Amino acid sequence: MNTTHILQHALQLANAATIEALVNLYRTAIHQFGFSHFIVTGLPSQSQRFENLVLERFWPEDWMSHYLSRDYIRRDPVAIASLVHSGPFTWREASRRASEFSSAGDRIMREAADAGLKDGVCVPIPVRNALAGCISLAGEAPITQGRLGTRECPLSHFR
Structure with missing residues (x-):
C-alpha cells in the first residue's frame, strides 16, 4: 500500500457522513492489514464501569460478554500497557511485559x-472522563511488525 492509497483512505474517513459510514470505511481500511x-474505549478508574466507556467497537460479542x-x-495486559505507553505498541509486547508479573495476563x-x-x-x-483510552485492533493473523511481503504495518513508522 503506497502513500497515495493511505491518503485516499484518510480522505474517505474524513468525509464520512455518518458514524456507521465511518465505522464501515475504517473496517475496510484495517482489514487490508489483517x-x-x-475497539475504541476509555480505560476506567476504580469507580467506573468499563462498558460505559466503550466509544465504538467491532468486537466478538461472546468475547465481550466473557x-x-x-x-x-x-x-x-493491553489495557494496562495503554496506561503507561504514549505511543503504539503490539499486543505481543504488552503480553511479554505482563507475563513477567502475573499469569492472569497470559490467560x-x-x-x-x-x-x-x-x-x-x-x-x-x-x-475524556477516563484514566486514559485506546484504539485496539486485532485479528487472526494481522501484520503487526515491520514489513511482510509488500504490505507494511500501518503503525511501524510511528516507532
Whole structure:
C-alpha cells in the first residue's frame, strides 16, 4: 500500500457522513492489514464501569460478554500497557511485559486468541472522563511488525 492509497483512505474517513459510514470505511481500511476487529474505549478508574466507556467497537460479542463478566479490564495486559505507553505498541509486547508479573495476563491473552483475537496493535489515546483510552485492533493473523511481503504495518513508522 503506497502513500497515495493511505491518503485516499484518510480522505474517505474524513468525509464520512455518518458514524456507521465511518465505522464501515475504517473496517475496510484495517482489514487490508489483517485486522478484523477493533475497539475504541476509555480505560476506567476504580469507580467506573468499563462498558460505559466503550466509544465504538467491532468486537466478538461472546468475547465481550466473557471479558465483562470477569472484569478482565483490570488485568488485561493491553489495557494496562495503554496506561503507561504514549505511543503504539503490539499486543505481543504488552503480553511479554505482563507475563513477567502475573499469569492472569497470559490467560486473558490465550482466551482472546481463542475468540479470534490472536494478535493486535494498540494506540493509546486520551479519552475524556477516563484514566486514559485506546484504539485496539486485532485479528487472526494481522501484520503487526515491520514489513511482510509488500504490505507494511500501518503503525511501524510511528516507532
